[in-house]
Amino acid sequence: MEVVVLIKPVPEAETRLRPSADGRRWDEEGVKFVLAGYDESAVEQALLLKESAPGTTVRALSLGPAPRTEEVLRSALALGCDRASWIEAPAEALGDPVGVARALAAFLRREPIGLVIAGKQSLDEESGVVPLALAAMLGVPGFGGVTNLRWSTAGGVTFDRVLADSVESWESSVPIVIGLQQAWNDPRTAKLPNILKSRRLPIERVAIGDLAGEHPSDARIERFRFQLPSPRTGAKIIDGQTPDEVAEKLVRLLRDEAHVLP
Amino acid sequence: MPDFSLSPEQVSLVDLARKFARTVMAPQAAECDRTGRFPEEIYRKAFDAGLVNLNVPQEYGGSGLSLLDQCLIVEELAYACAGMTTSIIANCLALEPILLGGTVEQRERFLKPFCAKYQLASFCLTEPTGGSDAGALRTRATRDGSDYLLDGEKCFITNAPHASLYTVFATVDPSQRHRGITAFVVPRSTPGITPGPDEEKMGHRASSTSTIRFEQVRVPAENRLGAEGEGFALAMRTLDQTRTPIGALATGIAQAALDHAARYALQRRSFGRPIAEHQAIQIKLANMVQRVRAARLLTWQAAAAIDAGARGTLESSIAKCFASDTAMEVADEAIQTFGGYGYMKSYPVEKLLRDAKLTQIYEGANEIQRLVIARELLATYA
Numbered sequence A: 001m002e003v004v005v006l007i008k009p010v011p012e013a014e015t016r017l018r019p020s021a022d023g024r025r026w027d028e029e030g031v032k033f034v035l036a037g038y039d040e041s042a043v044e045q046a047l048l049l050k051e052s053a054p055g056t057t058v059r060a061l062s063l064g065p066a067p068r069t070e071e072v073l074r075s076a077l078a079l080g081c082d083r084a085s086w087i088e089a090p091a092e093a094l095g096d097p098v099g100v101a102r103a104l105a106a107f108l109r110r111e112p113i114g115l116v117i118a119g120k121q122s123l124d125e126e127s128g129v130v131p132l133a134l135a136a137m138l139g140v141p142g143f144g145g146v147t148n149l150r151w152s153t154a155g156g157v158t159f160d161r162v163l164a165d166s167v168e169s170w171e172s173s174v175p176i177v178i179g180l181q182q183a184w185n186d187p188r189t190a191k192l193p194n195i196l197k198s199r200r201l202p203i204e205r206v207a208i209g210d211l212a213g214e215h216p217s218d219a220r221i222e223r224f225r226f227q228l229p230s231p232r233t234g235a236k237i238i239d240g241q242t243p244d245e246v247a248e249k250l251v252r253l254l255r256d257e258a259h260v261l262p
Numbered sequence B: 001m002p003d004f005s006l007s008p009e010q011v012s013l014v015d016l017a018r019k020f021a022r023t024v025m026a027p028q029a030a031e032c033d034r035t036g037r038f039p040e041e042i043y044r045k046a047f048d049a050g051l052v053n054l055n056v057p058q059e060y061g062g063s064g065l066s067l068l069d070q071c072l073i074v075e076e077l078a079y080a081c082a083g084m085t086t087s088i089i090a091n092c093l094a095l096e097p098i099l100l101g102g103t104v105e106q107r108e109r110f111l112k113p114f115c116a117k118y119q120l121a122s123f124c125l126t127e128p129t130g131g132s133d134a135g136a137l138r139t140r141a142t143r144d145g146s147d148y149l150l151d152g153e154k155c156f157i158t159n160a161p162h163a164s165l166y167t168v169f170a171t172v173d174p175s176q177r178h179r180g181i182t183a184f185v186v187p188r189s190t191p192g193i194t195p196g197p198d199e200e201k202m203g204h205r206a207s208s209t210s211t212i213r214f215e216q217v218r219v220p221a222e223n224r225l226g227a228e229g230e231g232f233a234l235a236m237r238t239l240d241q242t243r244t245p246i247g248a249l250a251t252g253i254a255q256a257a258l259d260h261a262a263r264y265a266l267q268r269r270s271f272g273r274p275i276a277e278h279q280a281i282q283i284k285l286a287n288m289v290q291r292v293r294a295a296r297l298l299t300w301q302a303a304a305a306i307d308a309g310a311r312g313t314l315e316s317s318i319a320k321c322f323a324s325d326t327a328m329e330v331a332d333e334a335i336q337t338f339g340g341y342g343y344m345k346s347y348p349v350e351k352l353l354r355d356a357k358l359t360q361i362y363e364g365a366n367e368i369q370r371l372v373i374a375r376e377l378l379a380t381y382a
């Protein structure tokens, strides 16, 4: 069976996002995009499933602009995915999670669908909508917050969902779309020879406009402002010659100003 | 006009090395520096990631990288720990003579099984009586039927106690000086080889350095690289290849020192403001970043020239000499920027100075690099 893993390039963890000149998005100038966070876990999970059942192959699928989308797909190939498919779309298309899900659904419908795994949410937008919207559009079950995903003896999958104060275990047939919380293992790192090899593997490309019923300007929502939270004010540094003096001032502030002590 | 931007493939190599350096090497660096422990588990992981044997072609089980790509990786590794990096790249140095001077049969016989699993190799040139004057080495290779018997002692040999393969330079006739020097590949399992105890070093303490004795070590003639007397030229051609990555290693140390100094300068306050706002500190940082960038560019230039087929003696000597002097200077200024804390072992910059010092000494001391640079330079005017 083919496992499809959905991935999205996100800014490297250390990136400091700045609003763009038009104030509508964040400035992509100089930002480095990588495969990260929940998506790394999703790829790891897909590879673990491949390793646990002979005959399983893994295809990485991503939607977005050049060059970042190609680069994360190559990262996925270097980690051990067998195939990579790229839905070429302008960066703006990524701002509309339902539109993204529609394009992914149109792409996936072209072939029989098996198991589809996505990260629970992407690190940059954190909307978490794509896997569930995709499941609804494909008319298959969809689950978020999944851990412990395994093949079932019946040819489907079993998995857990960890809730606030309980753990549920589920079994499902495929096709199914899974929003993955965590893989069983820490994500692996690519080995140097596989990185070199991944550069030479083909990547299947489809323009978003060529997918049935899809047009990049179909988005029904638009973000009109992007702002950074204003820096917090009111922090106070307590000076003092000795720890005792500092502690005494702190207690006085907590009691008299913050009113959190009697 | 040269293009100084990295290809997407090079960016992914840098990413891999950076991730390895920061997640696997850096967390152990201070402990290994303090105790002098040889972190074999890290070298094993480096092998698994494909970061050892960078210069060996893929057909023999190595990574088969260009010199420039090797330099990109070495700088990232050295940023986290120069000592570990010295031990990781010692294989490149030890295997290079087989790549340059070995027959196809020898490359198959030695490199394939060696690179198939985690193993270390050592390059054995320097002797207690002299390193710079390699032509005066004394280890003897005496012909005995179809074999040679090796006798002598080498010193300051990286990884010697941990290696399973040695490339050894010995003389078949000391009276002929460098024309007598001959290179051999010697498996550790050969009787008569005794590595000494680890030396206590000032820096690069995660690396292992020791003497190694050869007593009546029997080596078959088919383990000789090239003809008798070709060993000196082979050693020099090897160093022409491996000197440039030492420039990259030194650049990694210097970049780390600069990063620490700049971050600290923004945090530390004196006279009511961050010390980064004092012009004296700004001038230091401005000088440091110039040197670091120049060191990197000289290293890239030497690597690119050699990748394009040049012998690169001049370029690689300039890169190694400039980058190692830079590492010393920048680490020194980083300590000064930290003030008293810079002198403390609980802060990271004094290690950088101790690590930087070696880069001025090994793979050809900088005095020798300057002799070479001047000789090559003057030859272009003669």
Ligand SMILES: Cc1cc2nc3c(=O)[nH]c(=O)nc-3n(C[C@H](O)[C@H](O)[C@H](O)COP(=O)(O)OP(=O)(O)OC[C@H]3O[C@@H](n4cnc5c(N)ncnc54)[C@H](O)[C@@H]3O)c2cc1C
Pocket (backbone or CB within 6 Å): B090, B122, B123, B124, B125, B126, B127, B129, B130, B131, B132, B133, B155, B156, B157, B158, B159, B201, B204, B209, B358, B361, B362, B363, B364, B365, B366, B367, B368, B371
């Ligand atoms: C940690 C460490 C690891 C090493 N690893 C290896 C290894 O793996 N394999 C290996 O073979 N070697 C190794 N070396 C040896 C290293 O390459 C030598 O130390 C170096 O070449 C210098 O040789 P020397 O120490 O004998 O110094 P000398 O040759 O005795 O030189 C002493 C000083 O005199 C200067 N000098 C010498 N000749 C001249 C001249 N003609 N003109 C001007 N100045 C001159 C030198 O520059 C130096 O400053 C290592 C050394 C160290 C410290």
